[in-house]
Amino acid sequence: MKILSIIQLFLFLSVSVYAQEGSKVAQTIKGKVVDAVSNRPVSYTNIGLENTFYGTASDGEGNFELKIPGDMVEKNIYFSAVGFTNKQFPVNTLFGKEFNVVKMDAQSYGVDEVDVAAQNMVLIRILRMASEDIKYNYGAGPFNLHCIYTNNCVVENKTQTPQKASVLIYDAKGYADVSKEDAYISRKYSVTKEADDGDYRFSTGLMNIDDLLELDWVRSGSSVLNPALLTDFKLSLESQPTIDGKEYWVIAFSQNKPTLEGSGDYYANTFKGKITINKVDYSVLKIEGEVQSSKNNRQGKGLAVGNTTKNYFTDVAYHFEVAYKELMLNQISLNKTYSYNGKTVNEQLGLKVDRVHSNNLTTLETREYFPGE
Template sequence: MRNLIISLFLLFSLTTEAQVKQLKGRVVDSASQAGIAYTNIGVEGTFYGTASDAQGFFELKVPEEFQKEQLFFSAVGYENQTFDIATLLQKDFVKIDLTEQTYDIENVDIAAQSRVLFRIIKSAASNIPQNFHQGPLGMKLYYQEELKTADGTQQKREAVIDFFDETAYRSPSITDAFKNRHYQFSEVKKDFESYSIASGTTGFDELIEMDIARLANSVLNAHLLNDFDLQLESISPFNGDSVWVISYKTRKTDLAHTGDYYATRLDGKIYISQNNYEILRNECVVESKHNNPHNRSLATKKNEQNQVSYHFTATYKPQAGKYSLNYLDCDKTFTDSKNKKITLSRKASVLDLSTSPTKQTGKDYFENEAYVENFWNSFKRPQ
């Protein structure tokens, strides 16, 4: 009997391993063969995926249910590419060549195209209150923060956050979001001790400011839109619908246009459904001379984050009848005051959503929650 149980356990383990396959590779510029940082990689028609690292390398565990689907690669400034996952999985290591985005100016009226794209983005922005949840709205999120230094030091914080938004997407703006969004850390697991304000700072507030639909800022601000160059990258299928993929680049890199006090560059892509102008995804690459470690939107006289480069993504999906935030991530690199290179990654996934939440106030800019072993032993992290 004991041998039978062991055999069944081994059979189950082998079956489970067979169901999930590991895809490894690198995304490179087709001309220079240099790695393309922060390429978005995902299963077509889903929110399942990953992103390449600063050198273009990536790893993706592919469950059996996705192994016959398509995998897309999307990077700011490059043409999208799509491949059969089954074909990619036949190789131990894949190289994905992306070509820089170009436009046939001789055959396209750029001015006319820009006017159409301006109308699409303005319609998406004005339709946010109709397409997205109006408050009050409650969410439970899984938050993960990882910091790595060039000398090999690592820190990791995981948390569950109770999030409350009094007005949600009813009247999106920066001031409305700051006033009506509140959150508390309810569970925390980390591999370091918080002995100072700096180590206790969560950075979550900076991350949720990248919810472009909630703040209606940057390219979704009608008063700023004329300062952006727009291009139609593609019209792609997504969940039975067609989606405009519009790239944008600002000619003004001030705080209003970028959300970053010291930005020198902002390029992005926004994905808008043709169904009813729903915003499905926004991704951005930003470069900045400095960042305040508490929030990129704040000024600073210190040199704690210099030569900053980061990529962030926000995705949205319908939940309980309306659209709302689904996922946020930001991968940032910078040099600190001692000229050491730092890599900082922050991610948040929505675990649960309620349209009848319990009201809460305040924001946990710093956390000092105790570690609860039983909770984390049973907690299932989102993929």
């Protein structure tokens, strides 16, 4: 954003100097740049007059304004944005209109047909659009999610009693307010275990529901869905599948030196994954990830372990998948292996959304970690 501001300032100063040298403004054009298919705003589009340094950029909502000097009214104006085909036409076609809507077409060539540097820019653009369009593609709150929680645990090759419980989630704002802070503040839940389940893990609250919900990056705008972090990732196009008649990009991502902000794991040593994004509306279909970590706090993978604490997991490795369906979270699964008290443990956790509704709501004020009967 700082670089963009400097560029815009430079353009503004260039325009100002030009005007001071005697050029008279003939027209002021205003408008909005949008995706031709989805009508979503195209943010930070480069806009200029051909063969000059005269131009501007659209803002975060695609809006722009440009004053046209009298001796440039016969020139062509161009619009350029990563992930879209360049657009160029006579600038005077925009004259006489109070507000113009300029529609950009998504690039028709395959992302895999460009060189590595250009592909990285295109993939960053796709991920940024996916992040910016979350508020359009997913349901706003308040709403309830009725979920089924499961945990199948194996300790030293011995299968433990499976855990199963009903989880009711109340989300006050939903996907209209995308941030880690709001995802934590607005999402509350209660847990009801099966009546005959006496597993001690219920009574201790060690169900890892917070860890599961934190994997819903669409809700929190985390990792590769946080535009501010995209330059920290190595990106590549893995495939372009057609699923249920719709075309998608599958973008692979990794961090050479995993960060807490990128991986969500305080002690991550390796981190990689892939995200599946719809080519038309930039909605996220699925997120997958793999992490290896030297240790984890028992209360959550994003928490540090105190210097005097000995009660934590070591040699941690896990794979997770998050699926979305019909404007909403559909399922989170986590397969995790670690060492604890000298024993090897494997946990297969799941949170499956069974029903969603926004009327006759059950409002929750807290996160009830300790389930009732």
